[in-house]
Amino acid sequence: MTDGTVVQFTLPIPAAHQVVVVGDFNHWDTRATPLRRTPNGTWRTTVRLNPGAHVYSFVVDGNRWVPDPAAPLAPGSDFGSPNSLVTVAPGAT
């Protein structure tokens, strides 16, 4: 993907050993988008997203699904754990 907007995902969870972000943008692949731990314990990564609404979640240490505490929850929870919602607007022209 060459266009779109780069969105930064962060999760402050110092005790974690591994954090990944999964969502419709990476086909819910739990290996596709790992976050990197910063010195202060916040995990961070960036993903280029197309304009539109995207749902996602963090997976902590391989088995704990954690919605983004800083984003609204997506409507519905089909599989038990709620997802977060981010809306990416197209660039103003």
Place this chain on the structure above:
Amino acid sequence: MRYAGAVVLGLAVVTVRVDAQANDDRLRGAFDPPTYASLHAVMDSARAAGLPAEPLVDKALEGAAKHASGERIIAVVRDLSARLADARTALGGYGTADELSAGTAALRAGIAPITLADLRRLRHNEQVTIPLAVAAELVARGVRPDSASARVLRLAAAGARDVELAALPHSIASPSVASSVSPPVVGAGEEAASPTSLNGPKAHGVIPAGTTKQKP
């Protein structure tokens, strides 16, 4: 000119076929044969009805990632297919995959079907993905569905662009919205203002996933 058009159309057809094959491969790799067969049947029915398969594939893959049972995943995907059809009906009988997905999310959030129809009428030459996503996000942030609809429709009627609509969730005064002080929705090309936001949950709360940076 006609030749160029044929080339473009040919490329589009190839792209759609490659995407469909990729989706099929993802499903085949994620599910046991009986579940895959059932999901494939649901998606074939959706395609036959003119509905996009991509949202269904993603929903199935979400279920697999969350280790839901095959039975549950099939039921959820079947339900989503029906809801995509409902969204398409509300949108006047047509829509892109993104529009139908956003319409489905809006309906699920409690936005009335008439709002989808009104948005289609107001923006008949433009996509309605962002207005629908914004309506759903407003509800997710605690705004009542009827109020969210009214706000989005008012802006759409005034000719607001997507980027202006997308700022709406962060410009309204509502107790449940007031805590979000930094927009998670940013237009492409905008550089995120990054406050000292990475030092804990409270600070983190001011920049959700929407802290965006457009790479040069």
